[in-house]
Amino acid sequence: MLHPKTRQHREQRFDAMKLSYLIIFLLSLATTAYAREESILARVTSYWASEGSKFASTGRRLRPGHCAVDPKRIPYGSKVVFPDAICTAVDTGTAVVNRKAARLCGRTASQLKAIVVDRYFETKREADEWTNEHPEFMMLRVVPAGSAQN
Numbered sequence: 001m002l003h004p005k006t007r008q009h010r011e012q013r014f015d016a017m018k019l020s021y022l023i024i025f026l027l028s029l030a031t032t033a034y035a036r037e038e039s040i041l042a043r044v045t046s047y048w049a050s051e052g053s054k055f056a057s058t059g060r061r062l063r064p065g066h067c068a069v070d071p072k073r074i075p076y077g078s079k080v081v082f083p084d085a086i087c088t089a090v091d092t093g094t095a096v097v098n099r100k101a102a103r104l105c106g107r108t109a110s111q112l113k114a115i116v117v118d119r120y121f122e123t124k125r126e127a128d129e130w131t132n133e134h135p136e137f138m139m140l141r142v143v144p145a146g147s148a149q150n
Contacts, residue, residue, distance in 0.1 A: 037143040040073075041114045043102035044082075044138055045095075046127035048120070056091035064126075066090045068118035070097045077145030080117060083138070087119060102137075111137050 049062065056062050058076055067080050068091035074080065078089045095101065096116045106112035114137060121127040
């Protein structure tokens, strides 16, 4: 039979361990439930319907208001807020994931580390007009899918 103090010590350790697991579990739930928007520096590029498939990598048909992102950085379904529109992240591509455009034209350390967001347009003319009217790098707001603000 265990000494009463030894049993009490074990029970206290067990209670502390249960409390620790409960706190970790609740924190993991809180981070997904309260996913908040963030602002992020992005190199913004554009693409259009005749450049390839009319369907996104997620299977959705591409339309204005869609954009391609690195899904490890911006989850699919998130809203990407541009100065003139709100787009939904539904597509990706190797140039977006490897940040080729940012690495090639970035001049500052923050630009070189910027993510790439590729905004979809119906026509090349629309894409070129938008690209010529806006800077290559801009701060974008990202609202994660499923958040209260989305």
